[in-house]
Amino acid sequence: MKCEHCDIIERRSKIEILYEDEEVVVAIKDLSITPGQITVFPKEHFTILEGVPENILEKCSLIANKIGIAVFESLGSQGTNIMIQNGLGAGQKVPHFAIEVVPRVENDGLNLTWEAKQLPEDEMETAFMTLEQGMKELDSSVENEDDGKEGSNKTKDKSDKKIAKEDDKDNYLLKSLKKIP
C-alpha cells in the first residue's frame, strides 16, 4: 500500500521535513488547507488514532503543541486549529495517522467549522445512554487489556522494552473496529 507519509520519511527532502527524531516526523506537505499548515505524524505506520500507542500519541501531541506555539510566534497567526482526521468519513486522506496544525488569521476564508445543531432531547438522551453504556464496556475491557494496539506486532520487535507492558494485547476490539468503515 502506498503511503504518502511513509514516502515523506523515505524521501528525506529538506524542504518537506521540518523536524524528525526516532519516533516523530514534522513535515510541511505540498497539499495544505492553507500555507503554513504543518503535519505531525509518527514514524511508524499507524493507520488510525486508535492504533497509535499512548507514548507515541503523547509525544505527537506535545510536538503539535510546540508547533502551534512556533506558528503563533513566527507566522503572525492569530490562532491555530489542531486537527486529527480519523477515518475516511472524517476526511482522512492519507492512511497514516497525523495531527495537522493549521495557522489561522481572521477572515482567512477557511471553513473549518460546523453547523451547531439543536437535537431533540430524546435523541440526546439516546446518544448519551449509548455512549455511557459503551464506556462501561470499554472500561471493563481496558482493565485487562489497557489499550488495544493496532500494529502491536510491528511494534514488538522495535520497541520491545518501551511498551512491553502494553504489548501482548488482544486487539480484537480494534480489528472489529476497523471493519466498520
Next chain:
Amino acid sequence: MDPQQLSEEQRKEMEEKIKNMSPEELLEFQKQQCIFCQIISGKIPSKKIYEDDKVLAILDINPAAKGHILLLPKEHYAIMPQIPEKEIGNMFVIAKRMSKLILKVLKVSGTNIFVANGLAAGQKAQHFMIHIIPRKEGDGILEAEGKLIDEEMRGKIKSLIEEKFNELLGVKKKVLQVEAESSDEDKEVEEPEETEKEGEERKEKKKPSKKGKKKINKKKVVKEKKEKKKKKVEEENDDDKDDGGDASLDDIANLFK
C-alpha cells in the same frame, strides 16, 4: 459577559478593572465568567461521559453531530499553549479513548479530533477543549479543500518556523550556552594583567573553541533528550511554557474578555 451588551462607560470601567487585576485575580475572574468551569463544578448540569481528577468529557448540547463530545481540562486554561505538557499528553490519550468509544458504539465512519486556539480559529468559549466529533461522509463538518503549496512558499514557511520550533524543543540548549559563555567571562576576569589588545586577540582565538563547545553542548542536549524520552517524556519541562510565555500568546488568550 458579552461586551456588546455593555454601554461604552461600563465597558471602559470593566476594562479598567481588568487591567488593575493581578494575574491570580484575573484567572479567578475568568473562571467566574466561564460557563465550562461552572459545568465542571456541577453548578450547571451536563451529560458526563467520562470524568477523572484532571478532565471531564461531556456531550455538547449544540453538537455538530449526534454524540459530539467535549473533553475539558478541569483547570481553567484558555488555549493549548497554556496547558502543562503532561496534561496535554494525557488529554490526547483520553481523546483517543473517546474516539474509540464513538467509533465502537455509534457506527460512524470516522471521528475528528479538533482544537480551536483563539477567536480567529473559531474558538467560541474561553475554556480550552478538545472536540471529538462523530463523522459520516458528506455531513458537511470541518470540510476544507487542500491546495498545492509550491516549494518556494514551503521553504519560506520552514525557515520562519524552524528556528522558533527548535528553540522551543531545546530549552536546555540555551541554558548550556549561557553557562559556556559565562565561564569564558570568568576566565577573563581571572587574568586582569592582560592588555586590551592581548585580550582581544585572546577573544578571537577563543571564538572557534567556543563554537566547538556549543557543538558539544548540542550533542549533549540531544543525548540528554534521548535519555529523557526513554524515561517516557516525563514532564519534560513545565517551565518551558513560562520560558516561551510571551505577549502575543497572552494576547490571544485574553481576546475573550
